[in-house]
Amino acid sequence: MATATARPVTLLSTVLLMYPATLLLGSLFSAISPTARHSRDLSGSSPQPASPLAPSLATDLHLSESPVNYFARKNNIFNVYFVKIGWLWTTAAFVSLLIFQPLYSSSRRESSSQQQARFRRTLQAILRYALATTVWYLATQWFFGPAIIDRGFIATGGKCERALEEVGKMTAGQRSPTGLETLFTAATCKAAGGAWRGGHDISGHVLMLVLATGLLAFEAVGASACAPACVSQVGPTADAGRERKASDADSTPVINSNETGGFARTWSLRLVWGVVCLGWWMLFMTAIWFHTWLEKWSGLFIALSAVYAIYILPRRIAPLKDVVGLPGV
Ligand SMILES: CCCCCCCCCCCCCCCC(=O)SCCNC(=O)CCNC(=O)[C@H](O)C(C)(C)COP(=O)(O)O
Ligand SMILES: Nc1ncnc2c1ncn2[C@@H]1O[C@H](COP(=O)(O)O)[C@@H](OP(=O)(O)O)[C@H]1O
Numbered sequence: 001m002a003t004a005t006a007r008p009v010t011l012l013s014t015v016l017l018m019y020p021a022t023l024l025l026g027s028l029f030s031a032i033s034p035t036a037r038h039s040r041d042l043s044g045s046s047p048q049p050a051s052p053l054a055p056s057l058a059t060d061l062h063l064s065e066s067p068v069n070y071f072a073r074k075n076n077i078f079n080v081y082f083v084k085i086g087w088l089w090t091t092a093a094f095v096s097l098l099i100f101q102p103l104y105s106s107s108r109r110e111s112s113s114q115q116q117a118r119f120r121r122t123l124q125a126i127l128r129y130a131l132a133t134t135v136w137y138l139a140t141q142w143f144f145g146p147a148i149i150d151r152g153f154i155a156t157g158g159k160c161e162r163a164l165e166e167v168g169k170m171t172a173g174q175r176s177p178t179g180l181e182t183l184f185t186a187a188t189c190k191a192a193g194g195a196w197r198g199g200h201d202i203s204g205h206v207l208m209l210v211l212a213t214g215l216l217a218f219e220a221v222g223a224s225a226c227a228p229a230c231v232s233q234v235g236p237t238a239d240a241g242r243e244r245k246a247s248d249a250d251s252t253p254v255i256n257s258n259e260t261g262g263f264a265r266t267w268s269l270r271l272v273w274g275v276v277c278l279g280w281w282m283l284f285m286t287a288i289w290f291h292t293w294l295e296k297w298s299g300l301f302i303a304l305s306a307v308y309a310i311y312i313l314p315r316r317i318a319p320l321k322d323v324v325g326l327p328g329v
Contacts, residue, residue: 009315012218016304016312019210022280023296026287035068036288072289083205083282087136090212093275094129094219096268098122100261101223103328124325125219128310131324132215135306140204149202150185158199160189205286206299213279214307220272222327 030036070076082089098104104122139148146154186204189196287296314321 009312012312012315013308016214016307019214019283019300019304020297022284023206023287023300026284027293027296030288033288069289071285078278078282082278083209086208086212086279087133089275090216091129091133093216093268093272096271097219097223098125100264100268101226102261102265103223103226121325121329124323125327128219128324128327129215131310132211132306135302136208136211139202139207139302146185149204149207153186153196153199153201156199158197158201160192160194161197200298201291201295202302203286203291203295203299205290206283206296207303209279209283209286210300210303211306213276213283214303214311216272216276216279218307218311219327220269220276222329224269225328 071078073079104118104125106118110118141147143151145151186196186201290296291299310324311327314324314326
C-alpha cells in the first residue's frame with residue numbers, strides 16, 4: 001500500500017507543474033506576441049510601465065475598452081458566463097460526480113460494510129470539496145469582511161482611487177476619507193466607479209481556476225480509476241449487463257437503468273473534463289493578458305498549496321488520509 005501511494009505522489013506533484021508551466025508560457029507569449037505588443041503600444045497613456053513584469057496588461061491597460069484579442073476583453077463570453085461564476089460550474093461538475101459515478105452511488109446490491117465504505121468515501125469527497133470551497137471563499141469572497149485578496153491589496157498600499165477622490169470631495173472639511181479605503185472591496189470599488197490601484201492585487205482568476213481545475217481533475221481521475229471495478233462487480237445489475245451483451249433483444253428495466261447509468265456516468269465525466277479544459281484555457285488567457293507576474297504567481301501559490309494539502313499531503317500523512325481520504329480509494 002505504501003508503494004502504491006508513494007509512486008503517485010511524485011507523479012502527481014509533477015503533474016501540478018503544468019500550472020506554473022502554463023503561467024510561464026502565457027507570460028512568454030505575452031512578451032513575444034505581436035498582438036500583445038500592439039496592446040502595449042496602444043496603452044502608451046497608461047500610468048504603468050508595460051512589460052510582462054509590470055502591473056497588469058488588461059487591468060491597467062483597459063483592454064476591455066479597446067481589445068486587440070477577444071480573450072483580452074473582460075466581457076468575453078467565457079469570462080462572464082464561466083469564470084465569473086466559476087465556483088458554480090465547479091460545484092455542478094463535482095455534484096455530478098457524486099450522483100453519477102459508481103464510486104459514490106451504485107445501483108448494485110451491497111453488504112452493509114460496503115455501504116458504509118461508500119458512505120464514508122462520499123463524506124470524504126464532500127469534505128475535500130468543502131475545504132477547497134473554504135479556501136476559495138475566504139480568499140476571494142469574504143474573510144470576516146473583505147476577502148483575503150482585498151485585505152492583501154489594501155495592506156500593500158492599494159486603494160480605491162477614483163471613489164476615494166469622490167468621497168474626499170463630498171466630505172472635505174468634515175472628516176478624512178483615508179480610513180474609508182478599508183471599507184472597500186475590489187467589487188464595491190469598481191461598482192462605485194473607482195479604480196482599484198496601487199497594491200499587490202493577487203489574481204483571483206488564477207487562484208480560482210487553479211483550485212477548481214485541480215479539485216475536479218483529482219476527483220475525476222479517482223472516480224474514473226474506480227469506475228470499471230465498481231461497475232463490473234458481481235451483482236444483479238452487472239449480471240444483467242452481461243446478459244445484455246449476449247442478447248440485445250432481451251431488454252429489461254434493469255438493463256435499461258444500467259445503460260442510463262453508463263450514459264450519465266460518461267456525461268458527468270465529460271462535464272468535469274469540459275470544465276477543467278475550459279478552466280485551463282482561461283488560466284492561460286489570464287496568464288497572457290492580465291496581471292503582473294507576481295500577482296499571478298501569488299494566486300498560483302495559494303491555490304497550489306491548497307491542492308497539495310488536500311490531495312497530495314494525505315498520501316504522505318496517514319492520519320490526514322484517514323480524515324480526508326483519497327479520490328478513488
Ligand atoms: C472561518 C470559517 C469560514 C468558513 C467559510 C465557509 C465558506 C462556505 C461558503 C459556502 C459557499 C458555497 C457555494 C457553493 C455554490 C456556489 O458555487 S455559488 C457561488 C457562485 N459564484 C461564483 O462562482 C463566483 C466565482 N467568482 C469569483 O470567485 C470571482 O469572480 C473571481 C473569479 C475570483 C474573480 O474575481 P474578480 O472580481 O473578477 O477579480
Ligand atoms: N481570462 C480572463 N478573461 C477576461 N477577463 C479576465 C481574465 N482574467 C482576469 N480578467 C479580468 O481582470 C481583472 C482582474 O482579475 P482577477 O483579479 O480576478 O485575476 C478582472 O476584471 P474586473 O474585476 O473588472 O471584471 C477580471 O475580470
